[in-house]
Structures are given as structure tokens and as C-alpha cells.
Amino acid sequence: MDRTPDIDTQVLVVGAGPVGLMLAGELALGGADVVVLERRTGPLTESRASTLHARTMEILDQRGLLAELGTPPAGGAGHFGGTPLDLTTASPYSGQWKVPQVRTEELLEGWATRLGARVVKGHLLTELRTTERAVEATAEAEPGAGGAAATLRVRAAYVVGCDGETSTVRRLAGFAFPGRDATRELLRADVAGVDVPDRRFERHPKGLAISARGPGGVTRVMVHEYGATVGHEPGPVSFARVAAAWQRVTGDDISAGTPLWLNSFGDALRQVSQYRRGRVLLAGDAAHHQMPVGGQALNLGLQDAANLGWKLAAEVRGTAGPGLLDSYHAERHPAGRRVLDNIAAQALLLLGGAGTEQLRLLFGELLRKPRVRAHLAGTIAGVDVRYAAEPDGHRLVGARLPHLRLRTAAGPCSTFAVLRPGRGVLLDLGGRPSLSRATAPWTDGRVDVVAATPERDRPAPEFTCALLRPDGHVAWADGTVPELKAALRRWFGPPSRHRAGASGLRSAAAG
Ligand SMILES: Cc1cc2nc3c(=O)[nH]c(=O)nc-3n(C[C@H](O)[C@H](O)[C@H](O)COP(=O)(O)OP(=O)(O)OC[C@H]3O[C@@H](n4cnc5c(N)ncnc54)[C@H](O)[C@@H]3O)c2cc1C
Structure with a gap:
């Protein structure tokens, strides 16, 4: 420079x-x-x-941001490629939220x-x-x-x-x-002054139509014509183009409406x-x-x-x-x-046309199996992310720590609330002093020790002591002291040579 x-x-x-x-x-x-x-x-x-999904809501809770956000309206039932999918997961923020x-x-x-x-x-x-x-x-x-x-x-x-x-x-x-460029696209318009019925992933012989009336009487329409490829009509999306596609697919005329917003999404990856x-x-x-x-x-x-x-x-x-x-x-x-x-x-x-009908039917059948539903809901919600961990380690290591209601000396708390300061946390539900002692050289502002008892919730916690990263993922759980020290080094750096100040040691979680 x-x-x-x-x-x-x-x-x-x-x-x-x-x-x-x-x-x-x-x-x-x-x-x-x-x-x-x-x-x-x-x-x-x-x-x-x-749309905010469950894991994002949990992350906002980890930073104490939900109180300011308020309770957003629930986003209704989810879907997988247009087939209804119940997004219930083991999260207090199960489902989807409209923000x-x-x-x-x-x-x-x-x-x-x-x-x-x-x-x-x-x-x-x-x-x-x-x-x-x-x-x-x-x-x-x-x-x-x-x-x-x-x-x-x-x-x-x-x-x-x-x-x-x-x-x-x-x-x-x-x-x-x-990756690859888009070959298919979904046209979208937010339109005022039209009166069309709500359509949730409606499949017509010529294409897919979605419409939903939102606040203030504005209707969002989305349309795809089977077989239409990206760029078959060049230039930016015009309302005339959306309205014509909508009419070809549904038979309805929305051309008298006032477009407030227009765009298109391709399937580029x-x-x-x-x-x-x-x-x-x-x-x-x-x-x-x-x-x-x-x-x-x-x-x-x-x-x-x-x-x-x-x-x-x-x-x-x-x-x-x-x-x-x-x-x-x-x-x-x-x-x-x-x-x-x-x-x-x-x-x-x-966006697949008639050629994908059998695949869709098969998917619909599979989605009714509880384990398949739970698997896909976990992926969409983002709660099933598990970062690589030792294969013989505790099954929580690498995963995000699920929500638990806790009681600390300072009062009621939760596994998300203990993360609000943005530091690592040794969450001790079993009162093992050797583990807090082993953690002391990292309690210089990098890791907090939080002693807590779980509320009598169901399911019961799957651990008695866990080391959490600031993002809520588990770095160590219920292993030996040498394993705990190795995890502390890996995620929080070398131990401090000075004894930790009292500020790093919390017997109660910050609210
Ligand atoms: C038009 C559009 C409509 C969308 N609609 C939906 C939807 O309906 N549903 C959905 O789930 N997702 C939608 N998405 C996707 C969603 O909005 C994105 O996934 C999300 O915004 C990603 O956030 P981001 O912060 O990574 O990027 P962005 O939100 O794109 O933010 C990037 C920021 O960088 C700024 N910026 C860019 N270049 C520069 C530069 N050179 N110097 C300085 N600043 C720069 C931009 O102004 C922008 O504020 C849409 C995306 C677009 C583009």
C-alpha cells in the first residue's frame, strides 16, 4: 500500500x-x-x-438475540421438494420461523x-x-x-x-x-391487486404453481413451466413473462395486477x-x-x-x-x-416434469416413514450437523449440544444460555473437581466452568460433563482428564502459564 x-x-x-x-x-x-x-x-x-430454521434460532438464542427478535410467526408445515414434510426435531425451536x-x-x-x-x-x-x-x-x-x-x-x-x-x-x-450453471428456473413475483387462491406446490400438466397471500394483500406467485430452460426468454424477468407463464400453467390471468417485486431463481449449484x-x-x-x-x-x-x-x-x-x-x-x-x-x-x-412423477411418488412414500422424516427434518433444520470426531469418542462429540434446562447457583438457565459470553464452556453436571482443575489453565477468558444440575426434563442428559465450543458444538464429553486437556488444547490453544483469574471461573451461568 x-x-x-x-x-x-x-x-x-x-x-x-x-x-x-x-x-x-x-x-x-x-x-x-x-x-x-x-x-x-x-x-x-x-x-x-x-425463513429461519431451528438451528439458526438456537444460535440466536446462544447469543441472547431472541428476546429482541420476539416470537416470529411460525412458518407452517415444511416440505421436501414440494412434498409435505413435518419439520419437528428435538429442538425447542422445531419447525420454521418467518422473519x-x-x-x-x-x-x-x-x-x-x-x-x-x-x-x-x-x-x-x-x-x-x-x-x-x-x-x-x-x-x-x-x-x-x-x-x-x-x-x-x-x-x-x-x-x-x-x-x-x-x-x-x-x-x-x-x-x-x-459446479454447474442453472438449467431450470422458478419465476417469482410479489403482486398487489390480484385475487388468486393459495396454491401450495400445485402440479399442473404444464408446470408447477405456488401462490400465497401475504400481509397487506400482496400475493407471492412462483411458477415453473416443465421443460423450459434458463434463457429460453432472454433478458430480465418482466411481469408480462411471469403472468404469461402463470396463465399457461394455471389458466388464471393475473396480468391486471401490480408487480411489486420480480425475480427468478435458477438451479445453479x-x-x-x-x-x-x-x-x-x-x-x-x-x-x-x-x-x-x-x-x-x-x-x-x-x-x-x-x-x-x-x-x-x-x-x-x-x-x-x-x-x-x-x-x-x-x-x-x-x-x-x-x-x-x-x-x-x-x-x-x-422442477422435474412428468418424467420425475414416479420418483416423487416414491419419495412421498418414504417421507411417511418416521425415520426418513426425522432424518430429512434434521438436515433441513440444521440440527444434525456433526463435525468429524474420533470414531470411538462420546456420541455427542462433534454434534451441537441439544437443549437442556439447567439450574445453577444463579438460577434457571439452559445449555444455550451458558454460551452467551461467546467463550468455551466446561459444563459440569456431575460435580467432578478434577475436571474443573484440569480446565483452570484455560479459564483466562477462553473457557468458563459452569456447574449446574439439569431440570428433571425428559429426555435426561446424555452426559455428566461436556466441553462446549463457543458455537455450541461438543468438543469432549465424559472422557478422561488427558482427553479433556487434549480437547482444550485443540480448540482453545495452549494452557496459560498463569493461574486463571476468578473472572474465568463461573459456578453459575451468565444469563
Ligand atoms: C434477489 C434474491 C432473492 C432471494 N430470495 C430468497 C428467498 O425468497 N428465500 C430464500 O431462502 N433465499 C433467498 N435468497 C437467498 C438469500 O437471500 C441468501 O442466501 C442470503 O442473503 C445470503 O446472505 P449473504 O450474507 O451470504 O449474502 P448477501 O445477502 O447477498 O449479502 C452480501 C452483501 O455484500 C454486499 N456486497 C456485494 N459486493 C460487494 C462489494 N464488492 N463491496 C462491498 N459490499 C458488497 C451486498 O450489497 C450485500 O449486502 C435470495 C437471494 C437473492 C439474491
């Missing part, structure tokens, strides 16, 4: 969409200095994702900035240069950016591209993005082959591109951020052990692949 940077920070996050804002909050909670660069000058104006993306972003931006993250709006990242010790970024002011500098130079130890499906960071840093290239990382849609079937794309991205934030914060604070940051790719690439495969299978069932 040939001039002093305007901003010097530990982590630069590019993109203040939901994933960038979640990541910024996680980084700030972990003690990192973070700046978010966003091209937009104001809130989202597009109609985008509106417009603009509200999710507002919630996360407020949280991240309260924690100290700085969001710089109205600047478009245009250049990125990586040196041995830093990443240097250049951003140009967008029209309407107010009195901000026309060109902003930022230096950071790490850059994370959360800049969406057309990611500039991905392109500038040379990430490989293998791509995922970067590496989530990290040195000092540059990707998360959310920048790392994976998928059809937004069943609202999984946004949830997948938020879960990337929850995995990466505490690891990158530890890295820039100098407390990370070797390999911690690389575990982000090792864990999230396969988790993303699995969701992408699931989405691709759903897209096939949803």
Missing part, C-alpha cells in the same frame, strides 16, 4: 448481508477488531429470504455494532492485494455515500468475503468455484473448493451458490459465520492453536456440500 491506510483493522468483512453481520458480531464478541465494508447505503430493499431478511439484518447489525464492530456503508470493494503479513483492500464510494472518502484503503490481517453470490472477494482472491486461501476466507453465498429451496441458503450461511467467528477471533488475538482456523474449511465444506446435495435433490423433484 503506497499510502497510510484509512482503516487498519484485524479483520475486514466484505458485505453487510446477514452472514457478514453475524460474523462481525461473532468476531467482536470474541475480542477481535472488525470492520465491515458494505456497498449499500441503506437497508435491503429486495424481497429475499424469510423477513431485512429484519434479520437489522437485528444482527444492532448486535454487532453494540459489541464494537464498525460498519462502513456506501463503499464497493474493488481491489484486494495479499502480502505476507496483511491484506490490503481498496473500496470506492458509491453514489449516495454522503461525505465519506471517495477511495478508502483498508489494511487487515484477514479478509472474509461475505459479499454474496457474485462475490468480488472470491474473484479477486482467485478461489476456484466449481456451485461451491468453492477451499473456504480459505491464506489470509482470505469466504462465508455464506460467497462460498456456495444454491437454489433458495426451503430457505436453506441463508441458514447455511449464518451457520458458516457461527463456525468461523470464534476461530478467527482467536487467531487474530493470538490464542488459537495450530490448525484451528483451517478447521473452518474442514468442517463447513462438507456441511455445505451436504446441504447443496439436499437442495439439488429437492430442485429435481420440484
Whole structure:
């Protein structure tokens, strides 16, 4: 950089969409200095994702954000590629929850900035240069950016591209993005002034039709004509095109309506082959591109951020052990692949014509089997993610710790609430002093020891003592002291040589 940077920070996050804002909050909670660069000058104006799944709600609970969100309206029954699917899972937030993306972003931006993250709006990242010790970024002011500098130079130890499906960071840093382009698409319009019946994945001889009347009398229609390929009608989606397709498929005329929002979704499927290239990382849609079937794309991205934030914060604070940051790719690439495969299978069932009828019938039959239903519901909800663990370890290791109501010296609590400070937690339900003693060299702000008793819920807890990572996944459970110390080193770095201050030892969970 040939001039002093305007901003010097530990982590630069590019993109203040939901994933960038979640990541910024996680980084700030972990003690990192973070700046978010966003091209937009104001809130989202597009109609985008509106579904939060159970695991995302749990993550928001882990950070104490649900009280501010309130209880969102339940999103009704789920589906798998258009076939009804009961999304009940072993989560207090079973099902799906309706939260417009603009509200999710507002919630996360407020949280991240309260924690100290700085969001710089109205600047478009245009250049990125990586040196041995830093990443240097250049951003140009967008029209309407107010009195901000026309060109902003930022230096950071790490850059994370959360800049969406057309990611500039991905392109500038040379990430490989293998996969396939869209061949089929679903046209969508939010329309006022039409009166059409609600249609839930209605299959007609010529195509698929979905319609739902929302608040304020606006109807969302989605339509796909079997066999129509992407680009068979060039140019941006026009209302005339949506209305004509709708009429061909359903026979109804909606052309007199007023379109408020138009777009289309293709069934393209791509995922970067590496989530990290040195000092540059990707998360959310920048790392994976998928059809937004069943609202999984946004949830997948938020879960990337929850995995990466505490690891990158530890890295820039100098407390990370070797390999911690690389575990982000090792864990999230396969988790993303699995969701992408699931989405691709759903897209096939949803948009396939008469040729896929038998497959759909077979799927409908399978979905009535309780174990198949539970398996697919767990995947869509995101509660079944299990990061690689030793095959002979406790069965909870790698999985997210399920919800339990607890009682601590400070009062009632839960397995999610103990994670609110964003640190690791040794959750001791059995009162084994040798385990808290072994953990003491990490209780310098990296790990809390929480002694608790479970409420007499059913099912009973499957462990007596567990080490939790800040993202709620189990790092160790009910093993030996040497195994506990190995897990502490792996996830929280080397032990401190000084005895921990009292601040790190909690016999009661913070609320
Ligand atoms: C038009 C559209 C409609 C969608 N509708 C649905 C839906 O109905 N249901 C559903 O489940 N999902 C939907 N999705 C998908 C869902 O919105 C995404 O999965 C989700 O937004 C991903 O979040 P993200 O933070 O990774 O990326 P984004 O939300 O795309 O955020 C990226 C941010 O980066 C900023 N940015 C981009 N480039 C730069 C740059 N060079 N410099 C600075 N800032 C930059 C952008 O302005 C944006 O704010 C839709 C997506 C799109 C694009």
C-alpha cells in the first residue's frame, strides 16, 4: 500500500448481508477488531429470504438475540421438494420461523455494532492485494455515500468475503468455484391487486404453481413451466413473462395486477473448493451458490459465520492453536456440500416434469416413514450437523449440544444460555473437581466452568460433563482428564502459564 491506510483493522468483512453481520458480531464478541465494508447505503430493499430454521434460532438464542427478535410467526408445515414434510426435531425451536431478511439484518447489525464492530456503508470493494503479513483492500464510494472518502484503503490481517453470490472477494482472491450453471428456473413475483387462491406446490400438466397471500394483500406467485430452460426468454424477468407463464400453467390471468417485486431463481449449484486461501476466507453465498429451496441458503450461511467467528477471533488475538482456523474449511465444506446435495435433490423433484412423477411418488412414500422424516427434518433444520470426531469418542462429540434446562447457583438457565459470553464452556453436571482443575489453565477468558444440575426434563442428559465450543458444538464429553486437556488444547490453544483469574471461573451461568 503506497499510502497510510484509512482503516487498519484485524479483520475486514466484505458485505453487510446477514452472514457478514453475524460474523462481525461473532468476531467482536470474541475480542477481535472488525470492520465491515458494505456497498449499500441503506437497508435491503429486495424481497429475499424469510425463513429461519431451528438451528439458526438456537444460535440466536446462544447469543441472547431472541428476546429482541420476539416470537416470529411460525412458518407452517415444511416440505421436501414440494412434498409435505413435518419439520419437528428435538429442538425447542422445531419447525420454521418467518422473519423477513431485512429484519434479520437489522437485528444482527444492532448486535454487532453494540459489541464494537464498525460498519462502513456506501463503499464497493474493488481491489484486494495479499502480502505476507496483511491484506490490503481498496473500496470506492458509491453514489449516495454522503461525505465519506471517495477511495478508502483498508489494511487487515484477514479478509472474509461475505459479499454474496457474485462475490468480488472470491474473484479477486482467485478461489476456484466449481459446479454447474442453472438449467431450470422458478419465476417469482410479489403482486398487489390480484385475487388468486393459495396454491401450495400445485402440479399442473404444464408446470408447477405456488401462490400465497401475504400481509397487506400482496400475493407471492412462483411458477415453473416443465421443460423450459434458463434463457429460453432472454433478458430480465418482466411481469408480462411471469403472468404469461402463470396463465399457461394455471389458466388464471393475473396480468391486471401490480408487480411489486420480480425475480427468478435458477438451479445453479456451485461451491468453492477451499473456504480459505491464506489470509482470505469466504462465508455464506460467497462460498456456495444454491437454489433458495426451503430457505436453506441463508441458514447455511449464518451457520458458516457461527463456525468461523470464534476461530478467527482467536487467531487474530493470538490464542488459537495450530490448525484451528483451517478447521473452518474442514468442517463447513462438507456441511455445505451436504446441504447443496439436499437442495439439488429437492430442485429435481420440484422442477422435474412428468418424467420425475414416479420418483416423487416414491419419495412421498418414504417421507411417511418416521425415520426418513426425522432424518430429512434434521438436515433441513440444521440440527444434525456433526463435525468429524474420533470414531470411538462420546456420541455427542462433534454434534451441537441439544437443549437442556439447567439450574445453577444463579438460577434457571439452559445449555444455550451458558454460551452467551461467546467463550468455551466446561459444563459440569456431575460435580467432578478434577475436571474443573484440569480446565483452570484455560479459564483466562477462553473457557468458563459452569456447574449446574439439569431440570428433571425428559429426555435426561446424555452426559455428566461436556466441553462446549463457543458455537455450541461438543468438543469432549465424559472422557478422561488427558482427553479433556487434549480437547482444550485443540480448540482453545495452549494452557496459560498463569493461574486463571476468578473472572474465568463461573459456578453459575451468565444469563
Ligand atoms: C434477489 C434474491 C432473492 C432471494 N430470495 C430468497 C428467498 O425468497 N428465500 C430464500 O431462502 N433465499 C433467498 N435468497 C437467498 C438469500 O437471500 C441468501 O442466501 C442470503 O442473503 C445470503 O446472505 P449473504 O450474507 O451470504 O449474502 P448477501 O445477502 O447477498 O449479502 C452480501 C452483501 O455484500 C454486499 N456486497 C456485494 N459486493 C460487494 C462489494 N464488492 N463491496 C462491498 N459490499 C458488497 C451486498 O450489497 C450485500 O449486502 C435470495 C437471494 C437473492 C439474491
